[in-house]
Amino acid sequence: xxxxxxxxxxxxxxxxxxxxxxxxxxxxxxxxxxxxxxxxxxxxxxxxxxxxxxxxxxxxxxxxxxxxxxxxxxxxxxxxxxxxxxxxxxxxxxxxxxxxxxxxxxxxxxxxxxxxxxxxxxxxxxxxxxxxxxxxxxxxxxxxxxxxxxxxxxxxxxxxxxxxxxxxxxxxxxxxxxxxxxxxxxxx
Amino acid sequence: xxxxxxxxxxxxxxxxxxxxxxxxxxxxxxxxxxxxxxxxxxxxxxxxxxxxxxxxxxxxxxxxxxxxxxxxxxxxxxxxxxxxxxxxxxxxxxxxxxxxxxxxxxxxxxxxxxxxxxxxxxxxxxxxxxxxxxxxxxxxxxxxxxxxxxxxxxxxxxxxxxxxxxxxxxxxxxxxxxxxxxxxxxxxxxxxxxxxxxxxxxxxxxxxxxxxxxxxxxxxxxxxxxxxxxxxxxxxxxxxxxxxxxxxxxxxxxxxxxxxxxxxxxxxxxxxxxxxxxxxxxxxxxxxxxxxxxxxxxxxxxxxxxxxxxxxxxxxxxxxxxxxxxxxxxxxxxxxxxxxxxxxxxxxxxxxxxxxxxxxxxxxxxxxxxxxxxxxxxxxxxxxxxxx
Numbered sequence: 001x002x003x004x005x006x007x008x009x010x011x012x013x014x015x016x017x018x019x020x021x022x023x024x025x026x027x028x029x030x031x032x033x034x035x036x037x038x039x040x041x042x043x044x045x046x047x048x049x050x051x052x053x054x055x056x057x058x059x060x061x062x063x064x065x066x067x068x069x070x071x072x073x074x075x076x077x078x079x080x081x082x083x084x085x086x087x088x089x090x091x092x093x094x095x096x097x098x099x100x101x102x103x104x105x106x107x108x109x110x111x112x113x114x115x116x117x118x119x120x121x122x123x124x125x126x127x128x129x130x131x132x133x134x135x136x137x138x139x140x141x142x143x144x145x146x147x148x149x150x151x152x153x154x155x156x157x158x159x160x161x162x163x164x165x166x167x168x169x170x171x172x173x174x175x176x177x178x179x180x181x182x183x184x185x186x187x188x
Numbered sequence: 189x190x191x192x193x194x195x196x197x198x199x200x201x202x203x204x205x206x207x208x209x210x211x212x213x214x215x216x217x218x219x220x221x222x223x224x225x226x227x228x229x230x231x232x233x234x235x236x237x238x239x240x241x242x243x244x245x246x247x248x249x250x251x252x253x254x255x256x257x258x259x260x261x262x263x264x265x266x267x268x269x270x271x272x273x274x275x276x277x278x279x280x281x282x283x284x285x286x287x288x289x290x291x292x293x294x295x296x297x298x299x300x301x302x303x304x305x306x307x308x309x310x311x312x313x314x315x316x317x318x319x320x321x322x323x324x325x326x327x328x329x330x331x332x333x334x335x336x337x338x339x340x341x342x343x344x345x346x347x348x349x350x351x352x353x354x355x356x357x358x359x360x361x362x363x364x365x366x367x368x369x370x371x372x373x374x375x376x377x378x379x380x381x382x383x384x385x386x387x388x389x390x391x392x393x394x395x396x397x398x399x400x401x402x403x404x405x406x407x408x409x410x411x412x413x414x415x416x417x418x419x420x421x422x423x424x425x426x427x428x429x430x431x432x433x434x435x436x437x438x439x440x441x442x443x444x445x446x447x448x449x450x451x452x453x454x455x456x457x458x459x460x461x462x463x464x465x466x467x468x469x470x471x472x473x474x475x476x477x478x479x480x481x482x483x484x485x486x487x488x489x490x491x492x493x494x495x496x497x498x499x500x501x502x503x504x505x506x507x508x509x510x511x512x513x514x515x516x517x518x519x520x521x522x523x524x525x526x527x528x529x530x531x532x533x534x535x536x537x538x539x540x541x542x543x544x545x546x547x548x549x550x551x552x553x554x555x556x557x558x559x560x561x562x563x564x565x566x567x568x569x570x571x572x573x574x575x576x
Contacts, residue, residue, distance in 0.1 A: 025508030026475040135508065137472025 027136035027145075029176035031152050037131040039091070039118040040098070042105060046116055047087070055169060056147040058089045059115075059158060060138070063104045068142040071158040072111040075144075079114040081163055085170050088115035093133060093141060096122035146179075148172065154179040162186065215259040216288035224252035225298040229273040232300070236266035236286060240525035260288040262410040263310040263376040270300040285310035285377060313377035320364050324357050331357065374404040379413065386416050389545040389559050393423035415526065422527070422537040428558060432457065432549045433535035437491065437517040440501070445517055447489065448553060454486045454574040455549040456560065459536060461493045461523060462503060463543060470544055471507040473562040478511040480567040484574055485551065488514045493538055495522045548573060 023035050035049045050056060059075050061068035079088040090112055092101050101119050105112055120128035132138075136145075136155065144161055146153040146169055153174045154165070160183045168174040168182075220234075232254050233246035238261065247254050249270065263285060270280045280300040284292065287308025296302030305311055318325075331354050338346040365381040372378030382403075386396060397420045400408070407413055425433070432455075436446040447455070456477065460470065478488055490509055492500045497518060504516050521528045523540045532538065548557035548570060556573055560566050 022508075025510070026472070026479065028472075028476060028479075130506075134468050134471075134506075135475075137468050139466045139468055 023131040024135040027132065027152060027155075029152055029154055032150055033147060033152060034150055037120075038127040039120050042092075042102060042117040042119055043112070046118060047089075050147055050150055052150055055086045056089060056145075057086055057166070058091050058145040058147070060091050060093050060133075060141045060143045060145075062093055062095050062141060063100055064095065065141050067159075069108075071142050072108065074161075075158055076111045076113065076115070078161070078163060078166060082166050082170070083114050086166060090115045090117045091128065092117070092119045093126075093128060094120075094123045146174065148174070156183075160186070215261055218258055218260050218286050218288055219291040220254075220256040220284075220286075220294060221291060222254040222294035222303065224249070224254075224270075224294075224296050224300060224303060226252045228252040228270075228299060231271045231273075233269050233271075234266055235269075236264045238264055258286075260286060262412055263287050263308070263380075265314075265380065268300065272299075283314070285314040287311065310375070310377050313372060313375045317364070317368050317377065317381075320368065321361065324361055324364075328354075328357055373402055374407060376407060376410065379403050379407045379410075383412065383416055386419060388541045390419060390423040391559065393420050393427065396420060397424065418527075419537055422535070426536070426547070426555060426558065428555050430555055431553050432547060432555050433532075435532040435535065437519055437532065440504070440516050445489075445515060447549075450487055450489070451553050452485075452551055454484070454551055454556075454570075456486060456488045456546060456570065457491070457549055458488065458544065458546040459491045459493055459519075459538060459542070460544040462499075463523065463540060467507075470562050471509070473566050474514070475508055475511070477567045477570060478509075478514055481570060481574075482511070482513060484571060486513060486570065486574060489517060490514055491517045491519050491532075493519045493521065493523050493543060495520050550574075 023037060024031075024033070027033070033050055036047050039046070057075075057078075059071075061072070063069075075088070075090075079086075082088075095101065098119060098121075105117055118128075120126040123129055142158050144156050144158045146156070146165070148169055149172075153169055154176050156165075156179065162182065164182055165174060165179055168178060222232075228249055229251070230249050231246055232249050233244065234256055235242065235244050237243070238259070243258065245256060245258070247256060266284050266286050268282045268284065270282075272279065277299075282300050282303070282305075284294075284305050284307065286292065287310045290308035292305060292307035292311065294303040294305050296304060305315070331350055335347060335350045335354065338344075338350060369378045369382035382399065386400075390396060400416060400420060403413070408417065432447065434446065434448045436444045439445050447457070458474065474488060474490065477486075490504075492503065494500065497520065500516075500518050504510070509516055519530070519532055519538065521530060521533060521538075523538060523543060525540055527533050527537045527539045527542075536542075544562075546560045546562070547555050548560055550556045557569070560569065
């Protein structure tokens, strides 16, 4: 009996610790964001929070994800075009081999010239998994998050993201609705 | 993107079964007597399900000879895997159909694939089905090999093309199965193929019940047939326009909550546990509905179906089901292959394969939507219906 009770106490304590660390319950278009989950930054710079007056694009990827790699030239082109206006973050997810990720970045340095690069450390145990991927219902990559004024402006597939979207984001005119309208227009 | 549909968390859960049927249905012995070529040595394993209990057994193959025996209440699909002692020879896989009170003979002059299977009526039906599969079986491996080659070469255009051809083969296979099921109404093999549609939440109980009734009494009276009949009967009482069955379950503070006490509000009744993956799209949808409908007359009744109360608290916390319009209740019963005998278990057919599922209930307590689609903007569908 004592043992069972103890287990219960431990689980409650664990749940409390976990809940204390939880940054976000729900991440969707229009939801507020302030802190960046704990990750390992693989280049000289990184962030711990989103600045109010800054604009961010977070791109989720993994070395095993072929569509992610396919989207990289397009994303790095956008990063170059909006250098100084938008902070690009290439956020590696769902893999635990740091050496492999570092090697990939070395081998494909051109893709990461104008972006910060982060590594989350693996599925389920990573802070980024718990505090970003799960609250945003993310189950597939690549996936891109656009952030302005501490709010998620739009969550998208990187292949439909254009410089028109980013220009509107810079001008503060981008919402999920206006963004989807551009995608629709480009389809025709 | 991954395909979304509930997947049992582990095959070990399949071994959890309900004894009620095993007590009443008669168990009859079956036997497999096999002889491959005399040069065949190794290990042969068998897998089959007997009333939702996964049975696994393995025997040593000496000089090609092997034998299995077991007990069955009804016919069962079985798969055999032969792992030769000589590691340079590839393993082989064969599907057969077992009948109770039957001896199955498997004879061949080389490996497992060379054996001719002679068994009961179900094996005869399976042979007839395999004849129809034959053109697909020849095409399938060729396409798979091509796909792998294109994948290695990074040739996406051809990968897409071959992928579509493979998909067409799968569709064709299912068409063959459906046609076979419709034309073999006294066959357990035919019935098993048809019954895949009732393995999980039953979308269209009226249509499926009519189809079920075309099967012979012998098939319908097998334990599986009776179970399908019971599920269809429950689903028939959960149609749109019908009053949602009432129940009382405890909330997180231990206070009993009765469904009918929520009359006057629209209710999204959601039954879940953590026996399926991926869970996140569902928890995300619940959070989205909760936020987008916070000013609508809607309450989300989230019913966790598992006996582990501590885990429930952790899961609720992790999934952030803590907004004011979510009521967290627990149905403290570990789900099995068959619905439990509690009021809510019987009324909503709460069994392992049925989770997760949901009902949108109107202010008058009547069902508005069966099985809300959580994966395609459910908040918009719900808003549209309740604000009509």
